[in-house]
Amino acid sequence: xxxxxxxxxxxxxxxxxxxxxxxxxxxxxxxxxxxxxxxxxxxxxxxxxxxxxxxxxxxxxxxxxxxxxxxxxxxxxxxxxxxxxxxxxxxxxxxxxxxxxxxxxxxxxxxxxxxxxxxxxxxxxxxxxxxxxxxxxxxxxxxxxxxxxxxxxxxxxxxxxxxxxxxxxxxxxxxxxxxxxxxxxxxxxxxxxxxxxxxxxxxxxxxxxxxxxxxxxxxxxxxxxxxxxxxxxxxxxxxxxxxxxxxxxxxxxxxxxxxxxxxxxxxxxxxxxxxxxxxxxxxxxxxxxxxxxxxxxxxxxxxxxxxxxxxxxxxxxxxxxxxxxxxxxxxxxxxxxxxxxxxxxxxxxxxxxxxxxxxxxxxxxxxxxxxxxxxxxxxxxxxxxxxxxxxxxxxxxxxxxxxxxxxxxx
Amino acid sequence: xxxxxxxxxxxxxxxxxxxxxxxxxxxxxxxxxxxxxxxxxxxxxxxxxxxxxxxxxxxxxxxxxxxxxxxxxxxxxxxxxxxxxxxxxx
Numbered sequence: 158x159x160x161x162x163x164x165x166x167x168x169x170x171x172x173x174x175x176x177x178x179x180x181x182x183x184x185x186x187x188x189x190x191x192x193x194x195x196x197x198x199x200x201x202x203x204x205x206x207x208x209x210x211x212x213x214x215x216x217x218x219x220x221x222x223x224x225x226x227x228x229x230x231x232x233x234x235x236x237x238x239x240x241x242x243x244x245x246x247x248x249x250x251x252x253x254x255x256x257x258x259x260x261x262x263x264x265x266x267x268x269x270x271x272x273x274x275x276x277x278x279x280x281x282x283x284x285x286x287x288x289x290x291x292x293x294x295x296x297x298x299x300x301x302x303x304x305x306x307x308x309x310x311x312x313x314x315x316x317x318x319x320x321x322x323x324x325x326x327x328x329x330x331x332x333x334x335x336x337x338x339x340x341x342x343x344x345x346x347x348x349x350x351x352x353x354x355x356x357x358x359x360x361x362x363x364x365x366x367x368x369x370x371x372x373x374x375x376x377x378x379x380x381x382x383x384x385x386x387x388x389x390x391x392x393x394x395x396x397x398x399x400x401x402x403x404x405x406x407x408x409x410x411x412x413x414x415x416x417x418x419x420x421x422x423x424x425x426x427x428x429x430x431x432x433x434x435x436x437x438x439x440x441x442x443x444x445x446x447x448x449x450x451x452x453x454x455x456x457x458x459x460x461x462x463x464x465x466x467x468x469x470x471x472x473x474x475x476x477x478x479x480x481x482x483x484x485x486x487x488x489x490x491x492x493x494x495x496x497x498x499x500x501x502x503x504x505x506x507x508x509x510x511x512x513x514x515x516x517x518x519x520x521x522x523x524x525x526x527x528x529x530x531x532x533x534x535x536x537x538x539x540x541x542x543x544x545x546x547x548x549x550x551x552x553x554x555x556x557x558x559x560x561x562x563x564x565x566x567x
Numbered sequence: 568x569x570x571x572x573x574x575x576x577x578x579x580x581x582x583x584x585x586x587x588x589x590x591x592x593x594x595x596x597x598x599x600x601x602x603x604x605x606x607x608x609x610x611x612x613x614x615x616x617x618x619x620x621x622x623x624x625x626x627x628x629x630x631x632x633x634x635x636x637x638x639x640x641x642x643x644x645x646x647x648x649x650x651x652x653x654x655x656x657x
Contacts, residue, residue, distance in 0.1 A: 167622070179577045179652040184613050184622050186654035288656055342656035343626065349655075350576045359655040394657020442621050445633050459631065461654045464621055 160220050163363050164190040166465070174220070176280055176360045186461070187363045189220045198412040205378065212268055212371040218407060219371075220364045225275035229303040231267030232371055234259040236379040236527070242495040242508075246515040249522040253385070255376060256498050256530050262299045262323070263533035264292035264454075264501075265397065269368035270357060274300045276364040277355035283307060284354045288345035290338050290393065290454045291320035292532050297357060298327035309354065311341050317453060319536045337448055339459045369397045373404025376527055377414050384409075385527040387420040387520070389511050391503045392432050392477060393455040395466030397531070398423055402469045419527075421470050422519075423477035424510035426452035426502075430479035432463045436470060437477075443467070451482045451540055452502040454532060476519075480509030486540055488512065492530070499534030507531075570598050570642055573649040574609075581608035595625060596638035598648055613650065624653040 162171040167185025178187055201217055208214025209224075212232035216224040234257050243252040260267035270293065277285050284307040287297045294310045301308035310324055314333030325331045334341045349359040357365045377384060384405060392398045402421055408414045425433040428450025431443040443463035448456035460466070470477050480488070488508030493499050500508070511528055514520055534541065550556040569589045574582050582588060588605065592598035603610035613623045618638075625632045626649040632640045642648070 167620075177577075179575075179622075179654060181577050181580060182612060184577070184620055184652060184654075186622060338656070339631070340629075343624075343629070343651060346575075346651050346655045347649075356655075358657060362655060396657045445631055447634075457657060459624070459653065461622075461656050 159191045159193055159196070159217065160222065161190045161192045163187040176282070176355060178360055178362045189363050189367055191218070191220075193407075193411055196411055201411070201413060202382070205374075212271060212368065215371050215374045218374065218404075219272055220276065220367050221279070225279065227271055227275060229261050229267070229271065229300055231260040231271050233375060236376065237496065237498075239496050239528075242492065245491060245495055246512055248515045248520045248524075250520050251523070251525040253380075253525070253527045254492070254496055254498060254530055255372065255527055257372065258498070258500060258504075258530060258533035260296075262292075262295040263536065264296065265369070265372060265529070265531040266292040266296035267300070268371050269293075269365045270296040270300045272368035273355070273357035273361045273365035274304055274306065276361055277306065277357070278304060280355065282353070282355040284309065284352075286345070286348070286352070286354045286356045287311065287358050288338070288342045288356070289358075290456055291316050291324075291536065292454050293358065294320060294324040294329075294331070295536075298324045298329035298331075301329065302327040311345055313338055313341055313453075317537050317539065319538060320453075323536065338457050339445065342457075342459075366396045366400050369400035370404030370407065372397070372529065373401045374408065376401075377405070377408060380525070380527075382414055383525075384414055384416040385419045386524045387422065387475075387526045388529065389422045389424060389507055389514070389526070390529045391455055391507050391531055392423040392425050392460070392466055393457045393503075394460045395423075395432060395462030397529075399462050399465045399469050401529070402473070418473050421473045421475040422510060422514055423466060423470050423475065424507045425477065425479045426450035426455055426485060426506050427479040427481050428452070429456045429458060431458060432460055432466050433477045433479040435463065435467055441467060450485075450502075451537070452485055452506050453537075454501060454503045455506060476514075478510045478513050480506055480513065484509040484512070486544060489534060489540055490544060493534070498530060500530045501532040501534050501537040502540050503532050504530040504534070505540065570644075571647050572598060572602050573647065575651055577652060578609060578612060578650065581612055582606045593642060594636075594638065595627060595632055595640045595642060595648060598642055599625075599638070622653045624651045625649070626651065 165180035429448035
């Protein structure tokens with residue numbers, strides 16, 4: 158048995174493996190603790206390679222005994238070489254893009270939700286719920302439908318229409334809250350006290366967060382059991398950023414991979430940059446902000462894992478940068494033009510920060526770099542509006558010739 | 568003047584099960600001090616060196632006190648103070 162207890166990240170107090178997320182002694186966050194003392198790395202690798210084509214191949218490192226049933230298994234998304242992107246950025250690096258838009262509901266949130274919903278079923282919950290900036294809403298509604306569970310999804314009412322439509326279609330109880338994400342989150346924290354529901358990112362958050370480690374595991378496996386030198390990863394709550402680091406560290410400690418923890422570069426939008434601001438100022442905690450950015454999926458003004466994201470970036474010699482809305486739109490376009498991957502605004506943030514790092518000369522020649530693209534461009538179509546023009550012509554050759562002659566001479 | 572302070576489930580062991588506590592004070596800090604005087608255990612759980620621990624959020628009428636004056640935030644009669652864990656979401 159490898160799953161041991163929930164343990165407080167602040168004071169180390171251990172508690173039961175049930176639906177809880179806060180340490181009663183010091184109010185710190187709880188995390189899943191494992192006992193891997195009897196793990197044989199060679200045998201663990203064989204089990205992974207003989208496993209399913211998704212995240213459950215890493216079941217030995219997830220908070221379950223055995224492998225839960227999952228009708229909508231996410232993971233094993235493509236890791237693609239992006240030489241033309243590297244060339245456009247003027248870097249001589251081995252650049253890879255991990256395209257996590259290629260999940261069942263088109264974002265990395267399928268990973269965390271798959272783990273949380275499986276845990277909710279194991280604990281006997283009949284209803285799952287979440288506070289979401291959009292991608293989690295899509296994922297939770299879909300995985301609840303697939304598992305036959307009831308669901309409540311709470312989002313800011315002014316979310317992108319695509320994300321609302323791609324949630325409601327699954328037959329969930331979609332609740333648009335008049336407020337920002339932090340208001341939604343506060344409301345859900347209060348609701349979780351009285352409703353008999355599994356709020357995946359509140360009372361099941363310790364399990365939910367574990368799902369993000371699979372992005373690190375896949376990266377290692379897809380690089381031929383090697384580590385990258387550097388990763389660029391978006392930061393909203395900071396959970397993905399820290400858990401990807403946690404996943405690498407686990408496999409380093411257990412001997413599944415050799416080398417060093419990669420340099421972690423975090424990416425935020427300037428309109429919601431509490432972690433980047435704290436990083437620049439040298440603070441250990443984040444001051445909350447009121448978000449105002451097109452990157453709504455990253456618009457968390459009071460990031461729960463902000464302090465840990467700061468620690469991880471500093472410990473690995475990384476940075477946390479922020480980019481403007483214009484740089485986000487440019488980032489979306491640049492990735493699309495050079496790789497054929499159409500990402501949402503969060504991916505634009507990540508590519509924008511990658512461009513900044515390249516410009517500052519922080520990326521050394523020959524470096525192996527992995528960039529995490531966490532969501533799909535079709536969910537934030539407004540970010541690409543008016544960025545190009547369609548050539549409208551009459552259905553005859555003259556019209557085509559004249560249009561393109563003009564375009565060439567213009 | 569009496570202010571209602573809402574205690575989250577995770578801290579109710581330190582308040583003898585009370586979910587709401589009436590306390591007086593003109594700032595959030597004074598009100599919380601009054602609560603801590605009545606329930607000493609609570610002080611240790613959510614403060615450190617006189618400050619709130621980093622995973623504790625306090626709201627006055629739904630607004631995070633860090634958007635106002637923190638523990639110096641003025642409180643008016645009828646206001647409600649809510650203590651919540653800061654470790655949810657994302």
